[in-house]
Amino acid sequence: MTMSTLHTITTHKKYRELLAEWAADNTEDSDQDKSGSLIPNATVLVAFRTRPPIDGEVELFDAPLDDEETDDEEERVNDANHDHGPRAKKQPPAPQPVSKIPAQRPPEEFMCGITARSRRMVVHVPNMTWKGAGLLHQSYPADVCFGPDATNEEVYEQTVKTPGLIDLAVQGGVACVLAYGQTSAGKTYSMMGLELAISQDLFSLLPVDDTGKTQFEVHVTFLELLGNKPRDLMRADEAGKNIEIREADTGNVHPVLQSTQVDSAKELEDVIVRCLGHRRTAQTSRNAKSSRSHAILTILLKNKTPGGAVSEIILVDLAGSERHADSKKHSAARFQETRDNNKSLLALKDCVRAHVSGAALVPFRTSKLTLLLKPIFDRKASRPTRTVVIAHVSPHIQDAEHSANTLRYVSQFKAIR
Numbered sequence: 001m002t003m004s005t006l007h008t009i010t011t012h013k014k015y016r017e018l019l020a021e022w023a024a025d026n027t028e029d030s031d032q033d034k035s036g037s038l039i040p041n042a043t044v045l046v047a048f049r050t051r052p053p054i055d056g057e058v059e060l061f062d063a064p065l066d067d068e069e070t071d072d073e074e075e076r077v078n079d080a081n082h083d084h085g086p087r088a089k090k091q092p093p094a095p096q097p098v099s100k101i102p103a104q105r106p107p108e109e110f111m112c113g114i115t116a117r118s119r120r121m122v123v124h125v126p127n128m129t130w131k132g133a134g135l136l137h138q139s140y141p142a143d144v145c146f147g148p149d150a151t152n153e154e155v156y157e158q159t160v161k162t163p164g165l166i167d168l169a170v171q172g173g174v175a176c177v178l179a180y181g182q183t184s185a186g187k188t189y190s191m192m193g194l195e196l197a198i199s200q201d202l203f204s205l206l207p208v209d210d211t212g213k214t215q216f217e218v219h220v221t222f223l224e225l226l227g228n229k230p231r232d233l234m235r236a237d238e239a240g241k242n243i244e245i246r247e248a249d250t251g252n253v254h255p256v257l258q259s260t261q262v263d264s265a266k267e268l269e270d271v272i273v274r275c276l277g278h279r280r281t282a283q284t285s286r287n288a289k290s291s292r293s294h295a296i297l298t299i300l301l302k303n304k305t306p307g308g309a310v311s312e313i314i315l316v317d318l319a320g321s322e323r324h325a326d327s328k329k330h331s332a333a334r335f336q337e338t339r340d341n342n343k344s345l346l347a348l349k350d351c352v353r354a355h356v357s358g359a360a361l362v363p364f365r366t367s368k369l370t371l372l373l374k375p376i377f378d379r380k381a382s383r384p385t386r387t388v389v390i391a392h393v394s395p396h397i398q399d400a401e402h403s404a405n406t407l408r409y410v411s412q413f414k415a416i417r
């Protein structure tokens, strides 16, 4: 047995003991946050989700992590603005926190870095001190949390049904769900589930007249923002062609997209599945089919009665937040995309923060992503809005620092209220 294997076994044994001790002292029954339901009147609701480990995934941690990476969310996003491209000059390695040290254990061992409680998530962050291996248990509050066993149906129930997002749109408002998180944390999995569940329910929730007909027309657009390049996912024939985003004098933002009218749950579902098939993916160190882009599905409800409004349900699967280490093998073009994605995520954070705090000005023109989301940020618009941000985190202890940053980033939106 090598010294390194021995060290691994000892450290991981210690982590397991510490996790067991923490779990014994923090049972679900002692969770103060268990009672109560979602805050019905909040403009922004915060949800956290983690997923189960995937077969063979732990073996990925055997690859050494980059010694230059930064794990602070803002630092990481700003870091992406500097030249770290393939030709960038190497800096001397910085001292590494323990979670960045290359994996030192048998690959088949999964070690959980997340505990989901009803209304908070706890991240168990490895922390090496002079006393040896330790764990910091960092707790972040949310309106609702989903552990690895939660189904997409449960997520739909709590993040769409309970906050009344479809009802809000039917009444003329703007409802939005944003899936945020580290690459491979489960954003696309959640959003596909929500998109298909909304397709199933939407038509039965549209009000009908005495003849059984609804006064609403349902139209769909689907846009992909790859780095800074918007594309129409509805048009496979236009693949690769960038579309224009216009902001009219009236203040309305008009991406030049094909809008498709749908008249049934099946039609809506078919359009969504077809468009998702046009989304670009690439293999990353963490996800064989990683979505490189932000994907914005907009379901427009057009009320055909005289003076009837157009309301919207906007479903956004954001590009994965990537650390520098995750992108170090990217080509120059992919690196630029990652940089643009990270910049737009930072702009999004600023906008949501300003929006939640009731600031007079929300800087939505800072990026194409936030400009496209103007309907939820526009203070001058009279339509009521509600946004649910679902932060996704990896279940692995090796990702604990990234997970803590993700939850810190998103839980702020709850704290500002």
Ligand SMILES: Nc1ncnc2c1ncn2[C@@H]1O[C@H](COP(=O)(O)OP(=O)(O)OP(=O)(O)O)[C@@H](O)[C@H]1O
Binding pocket: 050, 051, 052, 054, 148, 150, 181, 182, 183, 184, 185, 186, 187, 188, 189, 190, 287, 289, 290, 291, 292, 318, 319, 320, 321, 392
């Ligand atoms: N709750 C879950 N239960 C079971 N499997 C899941 C769950 N969430 C995600 N997965 C699986 O994990 C893998 C990564 O998920 P997904 O592609 O949704 O991540 P992502 O956050 O969208 O990644 P990226 O940002 O790289 O596109 C997929 O194989 C997916 O099927």
